[in-house]
Amino acid sequence: MINDQTKANGFILSSISLGFNTIACLISCIIFLIIIYHLYYNHVKREDKITVVLCGHIYLAIVIYSSMLISMNVRSILGYLAIIIFGMLYMNFLNQALYRLIRIVYSQNRWFLSLKLYIILPIIEIIIITPILLCVLIPLNGVTYLPNDYFCYATFTNIPGVLCAAVVVYMCPLCCISFIYMHITKFIRQQGNIQTLIIKQRQARDLLIIRRILIIVVILLILGIPAVTLVFMFIITGEENPLFARISFFPVNVSQAGLSIALLFSIPQLKKYCSKLTNNKNSDACQSSRARHNTIENNCWYSIIFM
Incomplete structure (x- = not known):
């Protein structure tokens, strides 16, 4: 039986090895691409080509071998990383709720509406969440190799x-999100009769956006239901279903596609800029087509005049 200290040491060694392998892979990949670029555009002298090609072979071998070592070292780390990133998904929705709370309820605190704050905030959160989860999961042997999967x-x-991880990455963010949006909705309804028309229109728009986001939050809540159901089934029956992980991941996989589309239609700013990008591409295509048409027409007139 492997003790907790050995597990921690193994995790640290795997993390350090992953870091060095990643550095080797990135450096070798960059240099290999530079070599290919110079060889393709004939920037290398004839007498230097063989040496450069041989170095390219070495760097290609390093890239392939480092990638294989990364996949070997990262397998156990990915188990922890997947839980951390899953928690960050909920934390990002919490950040969105926090922004709307400050924008609507505490708009006088301008510092909390700073762009820099919301750029740095996920970094601070992941620095806080990662050691908390690792301190909980490593002693409990929370992440293990699943032989069926x-x-x-x-x-x-x-x-x-499972319960400790669920509380940190699932229950706490969802409870905070629900509380914030309920507080915002209550505040908007209380302020309905004492605001100007412009503020009323803005708050009505915010309320509509909040309702759409709450639908997404409900979807996030539903994601955990299959896993919770399977855990209770295991507690009651004592039998492990070999498809535990696959059944739990299926709604998560489906929701990733659904969330990406739902967010696009729920956030007006995001929808506006995506539509603008599409319209710009279409207008550029129309302009280039019109320019080609004008060029062909001018050539035809030129041929008619001078023939």
Whole structure:
């Protein structure tokens, strides 16, 4: 039986090895691409080509081998990383709720509406969440290799590990998001009779956006239902379903596509800029087509006049 200290040491060694392999892979990949670029455009002298090609072979081998080592070292780390990033998904929705709370309820605090704050905020959160999750999951052996699925993740039969991870990455952010949006909705309804027309229109728009976002939050809440159901089934029956992980991941996988589309239609600013990008591409295509048409027409007139 591997003790907790050995598990921690193994995780640290894998992390350090992953870092060095990533550095080697990136440097080798960049230099290999530079070599290919110079060889393709004949920037290399004839007498230097063989030496450069041989160096390219070496760097290509380093890229391939480092990539394989990364996949070997990253397998266990990915199990922890997947839980952390899943938690960051909910934290980003919490950040969005926090921004709307400050913008609507506490708009006099201009510092909390700073762009720099919301750029740095996810970095601060991931620095805080990562050690909390690792301190919980590593001693509880929360992330293990799943032999039926051939990858590492939190096993649903480890009840303490699953519950601790669920509280940190799932329940706490969702409770905070729900509380914030309820507070915003209550504030808007209380202020309805004492605001100017412009502020009323803005708050009506914010309320519409909040309703759309709440639909997304409900979807996020639904995502955890299959996993929670399977955990309770295991507690009651004591039998582990070999498809535990696959069943739990299926709604998550479906929701990734749904969330990407739902966000586009829920946030007017995002929809506006995406539409603007599409319209710009269409207008550029029309302008280039019109320019080609004018060129052909001018050539035809030139041929008629001078023939």
